[in-house]
Amino acid sequence: MRTHEPRLGERTTLASSAAKVLIGNRSARRAALRGTGSLVLACAAIQAATKVLDKRRPLRHPPKEVVSSQRTAGAAAFATGATLETPRLGAVLLPVAVGIAVSRLRAGAHAPGRVLVDVAFGVGIAAATCRWWPLHRDKPADSAGPKLPVPALPSGEGLVVVVNSDAGGEVPSEVELRTLLPKADVRLCDAGEDLHTVLRQAAAQVQARGGALGVVGGDGTANAAAVLAADNHLPLAVFPGGTLNHFAADLGLPTLQEAADAVEAGRGGTVDLGRITGDGTCTYFLNTFSIGVYPELVRAREARETSLGKWPALAVGLLRVLADGAPIDVTLDGQPRRLWLLFAGNSRYDPPGFAPSYRPTLDDGLLDLRIVDGKHPFARTRLVAAFLTGTLARSRVYRETTATRLRIDGMDKAGDYTRDGEVSPAADTLVLDKRSRALTVYLPAPP
Numbered sequence: 001m002r003t004h005e006p007r008l009g010e011r012t013t014l015a016s017s018a019a020k021v022l023i024g025n026r027s028a029r030r031a032a033l034r035g036t037g038s039l040v041l042a043c044a045a046i047q048a049a050t051k052v053l054d055k056r057r058p059l060r061h062p063p064k065e066v067v068s069s070q071r072t073a074g075a076a077a078f079a080t081g082a083t084l085e086t087p088r089l090g091a092v093l094l095p096v097a098v099g100i101a102v103s104r105l106r107a108g109a110h111a112p113g114r115v116l117v118d119v120a121f122g123v124g125i126a127a128a129t130c131r132w133w134p135l136h137r138d139k140p141a142d143s144a145g146p147k148l149p150v151p152a153l154p155s156g157e158g159l160v161v162v163v164n165s166d167a168g169g170e171v172p173s174e175v176e177l178r179t180l181l182p183k184a185d186v187r188l189c190d191a192g193e194d195l196h197t198v199l200r201q202a203a204a205q206v207q208a209r210g211g212a213l214g215v216v217g218g219d220g221t222a223n224a225a226a227v228l229a230a231d232n233h234l235p236l237a238v239f240p241g242g243t244l245n246h247f248a249a250d251l252g253l254p255t256l257q258e259a260a261d262a263v264e265a266g267r268g269g270t271v272d273l274g275r276i277t278g279d280g281t282c283t284y285f286l287n288t289f290s291i292g293v294y295p296e297l298v299r300a301r302e303a304r305e306t307s308l309g310k311w312p313a314l315a316v317g318l319l320r321v322l323a324d325g326a327p328i329d330v331t332l333d334g335q336p337r338r339l340w341l342l343f344a345g346n347s348r349y350d351p352p353g354f355a356p357s358y359r360p361t362l363d364d365g366l367l368d369l370r371i372v373d374g375k376h377p378f379a380r381t382r383l384v385a386a387f388l389t390g391t392l393a394r395s396r397v398y399r400e401t402t403a404t405r406l407r408i409d410g411m412d413k414a415g416d417y418t419r420d421g422e423v424s425p426a427a428d429t430l431v432l433d434k435r436s437r438a439l440t441v442y443l444p445a446p447p
Helices: 008-022 026-056 063-085 087-106 112-131 173-180 195-209 219-231 246-251 256-265 294-302 310-324 379-389
Strands: 147-149 159-164 185-189 212-217 236-240 267-278 281-285 288-292 328-332 335-346 367-373 398-403 406-409 416-419 422-425 429-442
Touching: 026 063, 026 087, 026 112, 063 087, 063 112, 087 112, 147 267, 159 173, 159 195, 159 236, 173 185, 173 212, 173 256, 185 195, 195 212, 195 219, 212 219, 212 256, 219 236, 219 246, 219 267, 219 281, 219 429, 236 246, 236 256, 256 429, 267 335, 288 294, 288 328, 294 310, 294 335, 367 429
Parallel strands: 159 185, 159 212, 212 236, 236 429
Antiparallel strands: 267 281, 267 429, 288 335, 288 416, 328 335, 328 406, 335 367, 367 398, 406 429, 416 422
C-alpha cells in the first residue's frame, strides 16, 4: 500500500500546532512562527531549485527525492528556527530533526553527503531569517514613566473590566479572568455590541465608585480603552486577549496571570499616547501609525500569516504590494516627498531596520519615524533586496529618525492610513504629535 507524503500546508499546520502545544505562551507562538516560516522558506527554495534543474536534467530529480529533501531540510529548518527563538524547545525538536535525517539514511533515500547538505541548508535558512526577523528575548519590562500609586485591588475588587469577544484571541479570557480575579466586575462585550458604549458605561462606574478600568482584547481594543481612561484620569489595566497584543507585551504583561498580579500588587506608571489630528478630529495610537503601501501590506500580511507566520507573510506581502502598488506624493513638514511608506512609532522602537519589534520605553516623548523613499532609481528593487539581505538600515532608499511632531499634507491623494493595525480614511492634512505621559497603567512588579 502506497503512503502519500503530507502536503506542505499540512506539514506547516502540524509544525505550528506542535510548537504551540508544547508551551502555550507568547514565547512558544514566536517559536512556532519562526519555525514554520523557516520550514516554508526551505521547502519553497528546494521546490524552486528543482524546477530550474528539471528543465536541464529532467531525469535526475524525481519527485520522491525532492519530497525527501524537503522533509529533511524542512525538519532541520523548523527545529533550528524554533530553537533560536525559544532555546528550551531544542531538547524536544532537535532530536526529532536528527531522527528524520537518520531514518532517511537508513532507508537509503540518499547518500550521507546529500543528507548532510539538506540538513545544513535547512539550518542555514533558519539562521538567515534572523537578518530581517530579529530574535526577541522576553525580559522584565520597566518601560513606563514615573511610577505612580494606583489602587491595589486584591482579587480584583474595585476593577471593572470589559472583555471584547471579537478581539480574536485564542484563550477563554472571560473564564480565566473570573478565576484569577473573582471579585472583579467582568463585562462581556458580545458580537454586535458597541465596544465604546460598553467601555463608557464601565468608566462611569469606576468614576462613581473608585477603583480601576480594565480591558481584555488586542491592540485596537486597548486603544479604545486607553483614550477613555486618559480623558477621565482613570488607571487602566491591560489584559492581553487579542491576536498580537503588542502594547500589553511592551508593558511587560504578556499573560492574563501577569496582568492580574499587577492589579493586585497596585504598581503603576505613565505612558505616552501618539496623537493624529486632522479636519478638526483627533485620534490616538498606542503603537504605530503608517501611510503608503503599509495599509495594503497589513492586509496582505493578515491574509497569509495564519499559514506562513507573521514575518514570512510580511516578506511575501511586501513583494506583492510593491509589484502592484505605486509610491505616494505627500509633503512632510513643508518638503515635497515621494514615498513608498512612512512608519511612525509611539516612542522609539528596537531593533533598527524594517522589522521594529519592541520598545525599551513608552514615555520618551518621541515619534520613531521610518521612511522608504520612492524617488531613487529602482527604489522598489533596492528596497526588496535590502529587506531580504538584512541591509535596509544602510540603504539609500531607507531613513530612520525621531521627531516630536510631524505635519503631512496631500493625504487626499495618498488614501488611507493605518493606526494600531486598523485601516482608516485620512484627511488631507494630518499632524502627528504626542500626549506625553497621558495614560496611567498597571505594571508588573519588579522581578
